[in-house]
Amino acid sequence: MTQLDQRYATRTVPRYTSYPTAPHFHAGINAAVYGGWLDGIDAGTPLSLYLHVPYCRTICTYCGCHTKGARKDEPVIAYADTLLREIDLVADRLAGPAGLRRPVVHIHWGGGTPSLLPRDNLLALAERLRTRFDFTAEIEHAIELDPRTVTPELADTLATIGITRASLGVQDFDPVVQKAIGRIQPFEQVERSVALLRGVGITALNFDLMYGLPHQSLATIDETVRLTRQLAPGRIALFGYAHVPWFKKHQRLIKEADLPGVEERIALADSARAALREAGYTAIGLDHFALPDDSMAIALAAGTLRRNFQGYTTDTADTLIGLGCSSIGRLPQGYCQNQPDIGGWRRSIEAGELPVAKGIALDDDDRARADIIERLMTDHEADVLAIAKRFGFPPSHFDASIAALAEMIADGLATFEGGVVRITEPGQRYARVAAAAFDAYLAAGAARHSIAV
Structure with missing residues (x-):
C-alpha cells in the first residue's frame, strides 16, 4: 500500500448520492411540508419517478438496501395495492385544481427486487403511472433485476410496460464468493437472463459488480470482468462493498477475516478498472463505466452527467418524486423520505396522507x-468561484473548504487554480474525500460511513 493509500483510503466519508446526505434528514419535514413543496412545483417542470419495492425472495448477506424477505406473493401484492394509492395521492396533489398531468422524463424501479411484483401488479402500476402522468417521447424507463428472477414471462411483461433499460445485479461470478454472499447465480443463468431481455428488445443493459467481497482475489475478479465483457452490457457499475454490520445486521454473517484488507481492496478495484478500460469502456466518475456509444458516456463528454440516489445517471430532471416505503425524493425545496417501515407507510396512505417521515429543506449554501x-x-472538477457567484456568495465563501483541501493539493491529488478545483488522476480514487471538504454537515454529524476506497 502506498503512503497516499494509507493516508486517504481508509477515511470514512459519504458516497454523496445527495447533499446534504440522508443522515442529516429530520422529522421537521412532514406530510404538510411535502404537500406544500409539491404545490410549488411549476406546471411544466419535468419529473423523474422512483418506485421502491422493498422485497426479495432471500436477503443476500452483503446487501445494503432497504429490503426484506418475502417467500410468498401475498405481502408483495398487498404492497403493490398500497403503492397504487400512493401514486394517486401524489398525482392528485400535483394535478391541482386544473387537473394537470405532469410530464415525466425518467422512471426507475428499485428495491429490493421490483421484478418480484406479479405480472398483473406490474401491469396495473405501469398503467396507473401512464394514466396519471404524461410520459414524454424521450422517457427512459429503467428497472433493477435479480438475474435469478428473469423468466420469459417476466421479460415479456417488462417489454409490455415499456421498460427501456434493465440493471442486473451480478456482483461476482465466482462460486466461492457467491456462496459467501448468499447469492448463487452461475454465469449461464445471467447469460440466459441477458438473452431473454435482448430478445424482447430491452438492449440497454447495466451490470452491477462489486469488489471487496469475501474470498475475492485478483484471479476471481479478473474472471468476473472477463465474463462480463463477454456479455457486453452498455454500462457497468463497480461498487466497493460497504461492510456496515452496525447498520445492516445480516452483514454479521460475513466473517471479517474473509474480507480483503484495504491494500487488497485497492488492488481488486485497480485490476477490474484496468480490464474494463482495456475492453473499451469509458471510466465515469468514481465507479461507473460505459461503452463510448452509451448515453452515459455521451453525457460525461457533454458535461451533463448527474448523480442521484441511483448513482450516476443521465436523468436531467431536477425534481425526483419518491414512491414506496423508504423512498427518497428530491425537489427544488429540499429532500424528503417516506416512512421507512411498511406498516407506517401503509397507515399514512390509508389515512389519505402523504407518507413522508423526514427530510431537509435546502438553502442557497446547501445548493451551492x-x-x-x-x-x-462526476467531472472531477468544479468551478468553485463561478458557483459561488451564481448563488450570490462572495469569492471568499468557500475559503474554509479550499483550506480543507490543502493536504490533497500538497500531495498532488488536487489543484486549485483560477477558482477551479480539479482532482488529478492519482486523486480520483479519493474523490469522496475531496467532496467531503465542501460538506458543511460532516464534522458535526454522528453518522458512520464506509471507507473511501
Missing part, C-alpha cells in the same frame, strides 16, 4: 455545495 460536490464526483 451540492453543485460543487456533484461536479467533483
